[in-house]
Amino acid sequence: MVEIRTGDLLLRPVDEADAARFAVLCNDIDVARNTSRIPHPYSRADADAFVAKRGAGMFGDDNEYVFAVCRDGEIIACAGAHRISPGVFEIGYWVGVDYRRRGVATRAARAVTQFAFEGLSADIATAGFFTDNPTSGRVLERVGFRRTGDIIVMHSAGRGEDVDTVRVALARKDFELSPEIVIKPAGA
Numbered sequence: 001m002v003e004i005r006t007g008d009l010l011l012r013p014v015d016e017a018d019a020a021r022f023a024v025l026c027n028d029i030d031v032a033r034n035t036s037r038i039p040h041p042y043s044r045a046d047a048d049a050f051v052a053k054r055g056a057g058m059f060g061d062d063n064e065y066v067f068a069v070c071r072d073g074e075i076i077a078c079a080g081a082h083r084i085s086p087g088v089f090e091i092g093y094w095v096g097v098d099y100r101r102r103g104v105a106t107r108a109a110r111a112v113t114q115f116a117f118e119g120l121s122a123d124i125a126t127a128g129f130f131t132d133n134p135t136s137g138r139v140l141e142r143v144g145f146r147r148t149g150d151i152i153v154m155h156s157a158g159r160g161e162d163v164d165t166v167r168v169a170l171a172r173k174d175f176e177l178s179p180e181i182v183i184k185p186a187g188a
Helices: 016-026 029-033 044-054 104-118 134-143
Strands: 002-006 009-013 064-071 074-085 088-095 124-130 146-156 161-171 181-185
Touching: 002 104, 009 104, 016 029, 016 044, 016 074, 064 104, 074 104, 088 104, 104 124, 104 134, 104 181, 124 134, 124 146, 134 161
Parallel strands: 088 124
Antiparallel strands: 002 009, 002 181, 009 064, 064 074, 074 088, 124 161, 146 161
């Protein structure tokens, strides 16, 4: 297991004790609408199931690495990387309503992208954003992702419908490592 430090943010593996906080943050219609897997409403039972499947003891299972994004010890967002094929990792993130428009999404996305390249030996990082969420597209562009030209249909559990999704990608050779991002074993 690893943790990532970037400025005032700590990205650490999700823990079962995080369920209550996730239940609050994910029960936001905008989080649910702009992600594929978060339903709305989002219950404590949903959070319990999430941390049981993605908690620290399960870190890396199914080639998925999920981080609680914390500031001053409080979870404010979530980010992760998931291997979709050899050398290719999909990154994703969401930010709690009270923490948006403060650079958290960009820093968390950059941190998990760097983790995919440095820690997981990815050759390519991919991501997507719903066509009606251009803010997320701008976050990914700031990290270095570029549109592939593909638009696919993905299901949004929060919307309960399929949504057009712009695909973006970033090759390892085109990513500039940030010295501000420190990746180390958890607890070290």
